[in-house]
Amino acid sequence: MADPILQVTDLSGGYDPVQIFRDINLSVGAGESIGIFGPNGHGKTTLLKTLSGLIDPWSGDIRFDGQQMNRSGARGSRRWQNFNYDAITRRRMDPKTVARAGLIHVQQGNLLFPELTVDETLSISTRAASGRQGWSRADVLGLFPRLSERLVHKIRFLSGGERQMVSVAAGLLSAPRMLILDEPTLGLSPKVRSELCDAIVTVRETGLPIILIDQDVAFLERIIDRLYLFDHGRISRVMERDEIPGHEGLMAMLFGEVT
Amino acid sequence: MDPITLFSIIKGGLVLGALYALMATGLSLVWTTLGIFNFAHGAFIALGAYVAWQFASADAYGLPLGLALAVTTGVMFAIGAVIHFLLVKPFERRADVVLITVITTLAGSAILENALLLIWGPRSKQIPELVEGTVAVAEFQLAWSEVLLLVVVLAILIGLGLFLRYTRPGRSMRAVSQNREAAQLLGLDVPIYFALAFGLSAVTAGLAGVFVGTIRFMNPAMGAEPLMKALIVVIFGGIARFSSPIYAAFIIGLLEAFSIYVFGLYWAPAVLFLTMIVVLLIKPEGLFGKYQRTL
Numbered sequence: 001m002a003d004p005i006l007q008v009t010d011l012s013g014g015y016d017p018v019q020i021f022r023d024i025n026l027s028v029g030a031g032e033s034i035g036i037f038g039p040n041g042h043g044k045t046t047l048l049k050t051l052s053g054l055i056d057p058w059s060g061d062i063r064f065d066g067q068q069m070n071r072s073g074a075r076g077s078r079r080w081q082n083f084n085y086d087a088i089t090r091r092r093m094d095p096k097t098v099a100r101a102g103l104i105h106v107q108q109g110n111l112l113f114p115e116l117t118v119d120e121t122l123s124i125s126t127r128a129a130s131g132r133q134g135w136s137r138a139d140v141l142g143l144f145p146r147l148s149e150r151l152v153h154k155i156r157f158l159s160g161g162e163r164q165m166v167s168v169a170a171g172l173l174s175a176p177r178m179l180i181l182d183e184p185t186l187g188l189s190p191k192v193r194s195e196l197c198d199a200i201v202t203v204r205e206t207g208l209p210i211i212l213i214d215q216d217v218a219f220l221e222r223i224i225d226r227l228y229l230f231d232h233g234r235i236s237r238v239m240e241r242d243e244i245p246g247h248e249g250l251m252a253m254l255f256g257e258v259t
Numbered sequence: 260m261d262p263i264t265l266f267s268i269i270k271g272g273l274v275l276g277a278l279y280a281l282m283a284t285g286l287s288l289v290w291t292t293l294g295i296f297n298f299a300h301g302a303f304i305a306l307g308a309y310v311a312w313q314f315a316s317a318d319a320y321g322l323p324l325g326l327a328l329a330v331t332t333g334v335m336f337a338i339g340a341v342i343h344f345l346l347v348k349p350f351e352r353r354a355d356v357v358l359i360t361v362i363t364t365l366a367g368s369a370i371l372e373n374a375l376l377l378i379w380g381p382r383s384k385q386i387p388e389l390v391e392g393t394v395a396v397a398e399f400q401l402a403w404s405e406v407l408l409l410v411v412v413l414a415i416l417i418g419l420g421l422f423l424r425y426t427r428p429g430r431s432m433r434a435v436s437q438n439r440e441a442a443q444l445l446g447l448d449v450p451i452y453f454a455l456a457f458g459l460s461a462v463t464a465g466l467a468g469v470f471v472g473t474i475r476f477m478n479p480a481m482g483a484e485p486l487m488k489a490l491i492v493v494i495f496g497g498i499a500r501f502s503s504p505i506y507a508a509f510i511i512g513l514l515e516a517f518s519i520y521v522f523g524l525y526w527a528p529a530v531l532f533l534t535m536i537v538v539l540l541i542k543p544e545g546l547f548g549k550y551q552r553t554l
Contacts, residue, residue, distance in 0.1 A: 052444055099446030107444065113437040116430065124431045125445050174445050 003066065005030045005178060005209055006051075006103070011060030013050045014233075019058070020046040021233035028178070033210040035220040037250055038230030044213050045108055047230075048182050051211075052105035053095035062093075064103050065177055069093060100127075102177030108186065108213075110167040114156035118147055118166055121155060125170035140169040143199050161192030168199070178209040185214060197222070217247040229253060266399050268516045274405055276512025277412040278467050282489035283496070283504040284416060285463035291498055292436040292456035295347060295357055298364040300464050300489065301482030302371035303335065307465020308472035308481065309375050310334050312386050324389055331469060332462050339461025340454040342367055347457070348450060375479035383476035386469060408470050415466065419459065420501055432456060488515075488531075495535045497548015507546060 006028040014020030020043040028034050036044055049055045051062060053069065062069040071092045099105075113121055122137055141148050144165040155163060164184055171179055184200065185193045197219050204210055204223050212223050220227065227244055229237040231254055244250070282304065289297045313319045315327035322330070346363040350356050390403040423429040435442045435452040443449055464482075471481060488511065496507020511531060518530040538546055 054440060054443070095440075095443035096446055096448055099444055104446075105444045107441065110441060111438060112441050113434045115437055116434055120430045121434070124427060124434055124447070127446060170445055 003030075004028055005032075005065055006211075007061075007063040008051070009061045009063075011047075011050065011057055011062065013055060013057040013060075014043070014046060015055070016058075019233070021050075024060070024235055026228065026235075028209055028211065031207050031209060032226070033204060033212065033224045035212045035214065035224035035227045036230050037213075037215075037217070037220065037227055039254060042230055043233045044230050045182055048105060048180055048211070048213070050093075051098075052103060052180060053093035053098040054105075056092045064098070064101055067101055069098055069101070069103075099174060102175060103180065104171040104174050104176040104178070105180040106167045106171045106182065106184065108182040109160075110163065112155050112163065112167060112170070115154055117152055117154055118158070119151040121166055121170055122151075122173060125173040127173065127175045134175050135172040137173065140172050143172075143202060144169055146195075159192070161188045161196060164188065164196060165199070168196075168203075172203065176208060178211065179203070180211045182213050183215070184212075185216060185219065217244065217250060220244075263398055264520070268520050269513065270401060270405065271519075272513035272516030273509065274408060274512070275515055276509035277409050278470055278485065279488050279492050279512055280416060280505045280508035281412050281463050281467040281470075282485055283492040283508050284419065284501070285460035285467075286486075286489050287493050287498045287501075287504045288419075288456050288463075289460045290493070292432060293347065293453050295360040296364070297457075297460065298361060298486075299342060299346070299368040299371060300460070301486030302368040302375075303339065303461045303464035304468035304471065304482035304485055305375055305477070305479050306338065306371055307331055307335050307461075307468030308386065308477045309379050309384075309468075309479075310465065311469040312384050312472060312477065313379075315386060316384070317387070324387070328466070328469065331465055335461045335465035336458040339458040342461070343454045343457035348453070351453075372479040372482075379479075381478070383478055384472075385476055386472040388473055404473065411466075412470075415463065416505055419463070423501055428452070428455065491531055491535050493545075495538055495546060497542075497545020500547070503545070503547035510546075 004027045006026065008024055008026040011024040012019065012022040024047060026034065036047075038044055046055065050057050057070050060070075095105075116124075122140070126137065128134075146162060147165055147169060150158060150162060155166060158166065168179075168181070168184065181200065185196055188196065200210070200212075201222050210223055212220060214220055221241060221244060225241055227239050227241070228235050229239070229250065237253060245253070282300070285303075286297065286300050289295065289300075311327055311331040314322045314330050315324050320327075346367045347356075347360050350359045350363065353359060388404050390407050393400050393402045394406065395401070421429075423433055431442070431447050432452045432455060434445075435447060435449050436456075439449060442452075467485065468482065471477075471485060475481070489508075492508045492511050493504050495511060496503045496505075498504060511534075514534060515527050515531060518527045522530060542548070
C-alpha cells in the first residue's frame, strides 16, 4: 500500500480525567474508506472529535496527508494539564489546522449555524482548493437538489435530513481530502435517508476517502473497504468488506452469541 | 407642552438614542460573538475621545477632523484587538471564562482609565465641534452637529449590519457566534473573528466617545455612565438580532429625554431602571429578545 493518507498510532484520549478510548491504530490509504461500528456510548464520537482536533489527544500520534496533526511531545505535556495551566499553554491540536489540511469532520446531528441561511452557510464554507479536486457550489447543489429550493431559508427551519445535507455539502465545499461522517443517517425518514445514502455513495465514487460511522451495515458495505469494530474504547477487530458477517454477526462479535 | 419644547425633547432623545445605539451595538457584538461581557467598553469610550482629541485638537496635533476620525478608528480597532488577545484569549478554554473575563476586563478598564489620566492629565478637555452652525425650520432649531451625529451613527450601524449580512468575514463572524465548534470544523479561524468582533466593538465605542467628547467635557471616567446606559439598552432590548439593541437604544433615549423633562434629571435613571425591570418581569429575554444568543 502507498503511504496512508491518515495514520493513527496508539491514540488514547477522553475528557480529563475520564479516559474514553485507548491504543487506537487506524490506517487509511489514499482512495480508501473505512467504517467504524460499535455500540452507542463506547466512545466513537469522542474518537472522531479527537481526530478533528476538538479534543486534545492524551497520547499517540495522528498523521494526515504526511503532516503531523498533534504537536510532538504530546506524551509528556499532559502534565501541564494537571497544573490546570491549560489556559496559558497552547493546545496540542487545532481543529482549524486539521480542517485546512483537508480532514473534514461532519458532526453527528450537526446543528450548524441556526440563524444563517443555507446560502450563507455554503458561501462561508467554500474554500479554494489548491491542487485538490474540489467541489463547486453547483456540484453540491446537483448532489442535493433539495437544497436549491431552500437556499434562502435559515438552517433552524430545515428538517433534520436537510440539515444533514447542508452539513455534508458544507464539508464538501471546504476542499476535503477526507470526510469524517458521524452517523449521518441517524433519525431520518426512510426516503430522505436513502437520498442521503445515495449522495454519499456518489461522493465515495469520486475517490474521496471517507471514515463512516453508522449502525446500518448494508449502508456501510456500500461505502467502505474495511470495518473497524469498536468496543469499550478499543478496536477489537478489523475486517475487510467481504468478511463482514452482517448486522447479526457483528452484534454477536460485540455482545457474544445471543441464545 | 408647546411644540418647540416637544421638538427639543425629541431631538435630545434621538441624539441620546443614537449614542446609546452605537455603544450598545458594540457591547452586544462582543457578547453575541464571544459570549463574554466586556467591562472595558466604557474605557474604550473615553479612550476614543482622548485619541481623537490628541489628533484633532488645536492644542495637540491639530489634524483636520476627518483625518483625525479615520486615525482614531484605526487606533481603536488595533487597541480592541490587542485587548482581546491580552485579556480574553488566554482564558478562552476555561470553563469559568465568563467570570474570569469580568475580572480581567474590569482590570483592563481601570488600567486604561488610569493610563488616560497619566498621559493626558486630569484637566477637562473638549473636542471641537465637528461642524458648526444650526439649521432652522420656522422656530425649530437643529444644530448641524446633531444632524451629523444622527447621520454618521445610522451610517455606521447600517454599514455594520450590511457587513455582517453580505460579506464573507461578516457571515463567518456570525457563524462563529452561533456555533463555535462547527465553525472550527469548517476551518474558520475563530480567534481572528473574535479579535475582529472586539476591534469593531472598540471602534463603535471610540466613535461614540468622540461624539460625547464634543458635547460634554472629557475625563478618563467619562465612559462609566454611558456604559451603564448601554447595559440597560442591551438588557432591555435583548439581543436576538443585530438590530434589537438599536431599537431599544432609541426607546431608552427618548424615554430618558422625556423623563428628564417630566421628573427632572435626578429621577431619570430611576425611571429607566424601573422600565427595564418591568419589561424584564413581563418578557425576561428582553423586549425584542429570544432566549438563545445569536448574531
